[in-house]
């Protein structure tokens with residue numbers, strides 16, 4: 001007797017098919033629906049928001065221009081200050097701000113309505129609910145537990161996709177398809193070119209499985225930081241204590257002396273894919289979580305580089321890395337309990353619902369955004385929005401610390417519409433971290449606010465293309481920019 005369930009084949013039609021309901025995908029779906037299209041959103045998991053919510057990456061970086069630190073020591077201070085900083089020019093608004101305002105209204109994000117901080121903290125659990133409400137209100141047809149497994153392709157045109165779940169195999173014919181899978185799965189299946197990893201060795205940035213620890217007495221941890229000027233510089237210690245007293249977000253950096261001690265005793269978990277750990281360069285941050293209108297200084301989320309040299313599009317490699325990262329999370333909790341003051345009675349509450357992938361495929365589009373475009377703050381005729389977050393590239397082999405570079409020129413660059421059009425493929429758009437950008441430029445455009453912005457641009461362009469009866473590549477740029485500006489985006 002077969003264990004497989006007989007799958008009925010269904011055929012459906014839609015205007016816009018969005019594959020992937022993550023950071024970019026949910027915004028793409030809302031934008032397309034609000035601009036008059038019938039929209040189907042297919043998500044393989046059981047929630048929307050992707051890495052933003054299920055991945056527990058609970059900071060939107062950045063709806064503003066972000067200043068880069070002046071020095072390695074200054075970086076420590078800046079990292080914690082970004083989260084409460086309204087200082088620099090805000091560049092991203094529209095659906096991203098509207099979503100954030102709904103989170104702010106119900107005490108599920110820190111800050112004040114109508115604006116965002118340079119690193120906007122929010123509650124990733126409530127985010128799932130708010131996103132679902134917004135998507136359903138926009139009239140989007142959502143399919144959870146369903147994976148896109150094949151495409152309806154003819155002569156270089158994507159005409160929809162096949163989605164499968166346990167009961168059904170469904171052919172969804174679509175006028176325009178948007179790849180918001182993070183990994184560029186649809187584009188790759190359609191035959192679009194892609195790049196992966198750094199230009200030298202093709203290595204991707206490290207991955208992370210966020211984990212949360214409860215029962216932390218953080219004030220004792222902060223007292224330790226203040227009492228150890230040899231380990232934590234004075235300005236950083238003073239800043240973090242002041243922010244704590246003001247009830248503002250804070251970032252706690254690695255306890256290097258403790259790590260050195262644990263490494264010597266073989267009690268510090270070595271990240272997956274590395275042979276040893278370098279306490280001087282490791283990237284690791286811990287933050288109190290924001291719940292019901294205030295920071296919970298006993299509930300700490302941890303973000304560390306945990307798995308190196310993994311190809312996220314290879315399911316076997318990703319499985320091994322996931323097992324490796326959960327092992328690191330459990331052993332990190334033990335390290336914290338034993339070595340870090342304030343954590344003695346702390347426990348692992350949970351690891352994130354999904355692993356955090358910083359980069360994988362970067363789809364080759366009609367234009368590839370470059371490091372130089374980003375760092376010089378280049379403006380484009382076909383810009384779909386301004387962006388000015390710092391470039392954040394994590395070291396691919398654990399030997400150097402993370403690079404934070406500032407966008408120059410006027411403090412922002414345009415993301416060109418052409419970088420959302422997979423080269424040589426028709427009726428397909430790409431949004432999110434896999435848009436057409438080189439390795440360093442992707443270190444900027446992978447940030448959540450940029451993903452939301454490219455999501456909004458693709459959803460809007462798809463709806464406009466359908467209205468005009470043209471394929472997305474032929475959308476009139478001025479019309480697209482006009483609609484985006486009417487919807488409160490700055491171009």
Ligand SMILES: Cc1cc2nc3c(=O)[nH]c(=O)nc-3n(C[C@H](O)[C@H](O)[C@H](O)COP(=O)(O)OP(=O)(O)OC[C@H]3O[C@@H](n4cnc5c(N)ncnc54)[C@H](O)[C@@H]3O)c2cc1C
Pocket residue numbers: 019020021022023024025042043044045049050051052057059060061062146147148149180181182183185207208303355356357358431432433434446447448449451
């Ligand atoms: C550890 C870590 C820390 C980060 N820190 C920050 C930060 O502090 N601030 C910041 O702004 N950014 C940060 N980023 C970057 C940012 O969070 C991500 O780049 C961004 O959220 C990716 O958005 P996306 O829409 O491209 O992909 P995702 O949000 O991952 O969404 C992709 C969705 O597609 C679905 N999917 C994939 N394939 C299929 C398929 N075949 N069928 C159906 N569904 C499918 C997935 O399940 C997922 O829900 C961080 C990233 C990581 C990994």
